[in-house]
Amino acid sequence: MSRLAVPKTYKLFIGGKFPRSESGRTTEILSPTGTFIANVAKASRKDARDAVVAARAAWSGWSGATAYNRGQVLYRVAEMLEGRAEQFVAEIVEATGVTPAVARTEVMAAIDTLVWHAGWTDKFAQVHGGANPVAGPFFNLSVPESTGVVALVAPSTAESSLLGLVSSIAPALTTGNVVVALASESAPCAAMTFAEVLSTSDVPGGVVNILTGDVAEVAPWLASHADVNALDLTGADTALALECERAAAETLKRVVRPGAFGPTESAFERIAAFVETKTVWHTKSLA
Amino acid sequence: MSFRNYAPAPESTAILNLRKSYGLYIGGEWVDGHGGSMTTISPATEMPIAEISLADSSDIDRAVSAARTSYDTVWSRMSGSERGKYLFRIARLLQERAREFAVAETLDNGKPIRETRDIDIPLVAAWFFHYAGWADKLDYAGLGVNPRSLGVAGQIIPWNFPLLMLAWKVAPALAAGNTVVLKPAETTPLTALLFVEICEQAGLPAGVVNIVPGLGEVAGKALVEHTGINKIAFTGSTAVGRQIARTLAGTDTRLTLELGGKGANIVFDDAAVDEAIEGIITGIFFNQGHVCCAGSRLLVQENIHDEIVEKLTRRLATLRLGDPLDKNTDIGAINSKEQLERITAISATGEAEGAHRWTLDCPVPDKGFWFRPTVFTNVSTSNTVARDEIFGPVLSVLTFRTPDEAIAKANNTPYGLSAGIWTQNASRMLRVADQLRAGVIWANTFNQFDPTSPFGGFKESGFGREGGRHGLSAYLATGGAR
Numbered sequence: 001m002s003r004l005a006v007p008k009t010y011k012l013f014i015g016g017k018f019p020r021s022e023s024g025r026t027t028e029i030l031s032p033t034g035t036f037i038a039n040v041a042k043a044s045r046k047d048a049r050d051a052v053v054a055a056r057a058a059w060s061g062w063s064g065a066t067a068y069n070r071g072q073v074l075y076r077v078a079e080m081l082e083g084r085a086e087q088f089v090a091e092i093v094e095a096t097g098v099t100p101a102v103a104r105t106e107v108m109a110a111i112d113t114l115v116w117h118a119g120w121t122d123k124f125a126q127v128h129g130g131a132n133p134v135a136g137p138f139f140n141l142s143v144p145e146s147t148g149v150v151a152l153v154a155p156s157t158a159e160s161s162l163l164g165l166v167s168s169i170a171p172a173l174t175t176g177n178v179v180v181a182l183a184s185e186s187a188p189c190a191a192m193t194f195a196e197v198l199s200t201s202d203v204p205g206g207v208v209n210i211l212t213g214d215v216a217e218v219a220p221w222l223a224s225h226a227d228v229n230a231l232d233l234t235g236a237d238t239a240l241a242l243e244c245e246r247a248a249a250e251t252l253k254r255v256v257r258p259g260a261f262g263p264t265e266s267a268f269e270r271i272a273a274f275v276e277t278k279t280v281w282h283t284k285s286l287a
Numbered sequence: 288m289s290f291r292n293y294a295p296a297p298e299s300t301a302i303l304n305l306r307k308s309y310g311l312y313i314g315g316e317w318v319d320g321h322g323g324s325m326t327t328i329s330p331a332t333e334m335p336i337a338e339i340s341l342a343d344s345s346d347i348d349r350a351v352s353a354a355r356t357s358y359d360t361v362w363s364r365m366s367g368s369e370r371g372k373y374l375f376r377i378a379r380l381l382q383e384r385a386r387e388f389a390v391a392e393t394l395d396n397g398k399p400i401r402e403t404r405d406i407d408i409p410l411v412a413a414w415f416f417h418y419a420g421w422a423d424k425l426d427y428a429g430l431g432v433n434p435r436s437l438g439v440a441g442q443i444i445p446w447n448f449p450l451l452m453l454a455w456k457v458a459p460a461l462a463a464g465n466t467v468v469l470k471p472a473e474t475t476p477l478t479a480l481l482f483v484e485i486c487e488q489a490g491l492p493a494g495v496v497n498i499v500p501g502l503g504e505v506a507g508k509a510l511v512e513h514t515g516i517n518k519i520a521f522t523g524s525t526a527v528g529r530q531i532a533r534t535l536a537g538t539d540t541r542l543t544l545e546l547g548g549k550g551a552n553i554v555f556d557d558a559a560v561d562e563a564i565e566g567i568i569t570g571i572f573f574n575q576g577h578v579c580c581a582g583s584r585l586l587v588q589e590n591i592h593d594e595i596v597e598k599l600t601r602r603l604a605t606l607r608l609g610d611p612l613d614k615n616t617d618i619g620a621i622n623s624k625e626q627l628e629r630i631t632a633i634s635a636t637g638e639a640e641g642a643h644r645w646t647l648d649c650p651v652p653d654k655g656f657w658f659r660p661t662v663f664t665n666v667s668t669s670n671t672v673a674r675d676e677i678f679g680p681v682l683s684v685l686t687f688r689t690p691d692e693a694i695a696k697a698n699n700t701p702y703g704l705s706a707g708i709w710t711q712n713a714s715r716m717l718r719v720a721d722q723l724r725a726g727v728i729w730a731n732t733f734n735q736f737d738p739t740s741p742f743g744g745f746k747e748s749g750f751g752r753e754g755g756r757h758g759l760s761a762y763l764a765t766g767g768a769r
Contacts (some may be wrong), residue, residue: 132740140739142755252746269431269765278723281743
């Protein structure tokens with residue numbers, strides 16, 4: 001007896017919940033051979049605004065958590081991803097047409113990327129910050145803090161639909177930023193399944209929000225949003241990056257331009273792109 | 288008679304050996320600019336100092352190509368240790384000629400000689416000395432692997448600390464191996480032009496440092512738009528910073544911005560009050576309040592508000608306003624007529640919006656641009672004087688009851704450059720410092736600067752840091768990053 005499979009409804013990931021787009025719109029996702037895979041939600045401007053609100057609400061908790069705690073949560077995401085690796089392999093194969101071996105390499109790299117960042121959380125401030133030997137009787141210390149809400153355009157190539165997203169999100173999370181991510185437009189399914197991983201990994205709701213749909217439609221809204229502090233445009237094409245960077249100038253957002261990092265690159269500099277150095281002076285005296 | 292009767296002790300200007308006119312310094316030579324000329328004046332007397340030739344876009348083009356040539360042929364090929372020795376030389380020469388530079392800066396800017404002599408110029412020398420030592424140690428800066436220079440840096444600086452801002456820009460750029468084209472501010476080009484003599488005495492190769500006075504809308508704009516520039520560093524207003532960020536969108540030109548501020552100076556009821564009073568005054572009346580990191584919003588715990596205001600105004604009454612060259616002067620001249628008009632207008636707005644105005648009753652010279660130290664009380668958070676950067680000797684006093692309220696009010700601004708905390712409780716100080724969204728926090732002190740200490744803002748106060756190894760990263764590429 002054959003059994004009819006139960007396919008998943010792909011929705012958005014906002015504030016730790018999985019709502020449909022308020023616009024009611026969806027986009028049909030097809031495999032490279034033209035078979036129907038899913039109708040994914042097509043996020044609207046209002047969904048983007050909801051995601052920013054959720055991210056901002058989550059920021060004080062996540063940035064205020066201990067670095068040790070953030071490291072354990074990121075490691076937990078890696079554990080959950082490892083446990084569901086085969087599901088991602090199947091999804092990537094279906095969406096992109098690569099061989100299972102290629103897909104597996106990508107999933108394993110995504111897991112290792114998370115582990116790499118999990119290890120950075122309680123080391124980054126020591127490496128990036130430090131004591132400053134000023135010429136006077138002062139205690140003086142510089143410490144990196146999170147920038148705040150980071151909006152990112154995940155790499156759009158089908159080959160990095162999971163790894164590209166993870167490589168963009170993880171560096172921002174490491175130092176306590178919260179994220180609104182626009183998933184790969186052509187292969188968004190792995191991103192939404194990754195949201196399920198996040199949701200079962202002790203990542204507080206709102207710390208990561210993932211939207212699917214028309215990236216060129218939604219990204220400029222995030223770029224001009226006054227409560228977004230920074231943009232990662234690694235996955236944006238030239239025209240979209242220009243539009244977003246211009247909009248971002250109005251509120252002086254920190255911007256990572258396309259090409260600044262490879263789509264799946266992990267680097268100290270990528271973590272450093274979304275921190276603010278705070279320097280505290282205090283007098284020293286015996287009085 | 289009161290203590291105000293004292294013998295003036297003006298610093299002599301005889302130490303200066305100024306020319307009648309100055310050109311642009313491009314590729315190691317003085318040339319005439321094609322953007323007309325202007326007279327730089329002393330804001331304290333309105334007397335002309337020198338005629339300054341101004342750059343237009345063709346001059347900027349020449350300066351960028353001179354900087355490129357020296358980058359390609361000399362500076363980028365030189366070892367870090369040799370580069371560093373030039374910077375050490377510059378630091379030493381500045382120390383030797385410190386008094387001369389202090390007088391020139393005071394003359395051109397209007398700030399008290401006490402500040403240029405004891406703060407500006409010593410810090411300028413210290414900045415070069417600090418970065419000199421970095422030039423051959425970039426691999427150890429902890430900024431990433433394979434540090435490398437960017438190329439030609441375009442640098443645009445403000446008028447409030449003219450030579451100090453030059454040092455903040457030029458020293459790290461050169462240490463990291465870049466060459467520079469620097470545009471000083473319209474009203475304060477003098478010390479940047481005198482700095483050329485230092486470069487020449489140091490034997491700095493031609494084209495490594497190019498100085499191009501000019502108008503922001505002409506020379507500054509041309510520099511930002513120039514495709515031969517690899518990096519723009521700007522210190523100035525948030526409005527211009529926005530414009531620059533917009534212009535550079537979609538390019539590969541790197542950018543750091545050090546913009547405006549509306550710093551909160553928070554005084555808790557357990558503060559050492561007399562020290563706090565001095566810190567409040569340093570916070571807002573240092574350099575006539577022409578300080579982006581000024582503590583322009585005083586947040587006082589409600590139960591000590593009256594005591595603080597009373598002691599503050601009593602202490603302010605002892606300040607001397609007048610001839611900036613006089614060694615007794617505390618408050619110098621406002622830098623320009625335009626700035627004086629801005630300060631006057633915004634103060635009138637504050638009054639019209641219901642704040643109580645207190646202004647120091649003191650004589651003001653007949654000539655020049657002057658604004659008496661002013662304190663606003665009964666200020667609401669929505670009042671213009673509590674929100675907009677005034678960039679003048681004007682303090683707004685607000686109150687709070689709990690630490691949480693102080694933090695919320697301090698952070699209630701699009702800016703995030705500086706903040707002050709006055710309390711004897713160290714745990715509270717550290718917790719409040721954690722919560723403030725500002726790049727520099729002074730606890731039980733204010734307006735301290737040091738070349739080893741990173742300086743720069745959160746939010747709309749800009750991005751990037753100046754000072755220390757953090758300041759190097761503005762002029763270096765590392766790892767795989769571009």
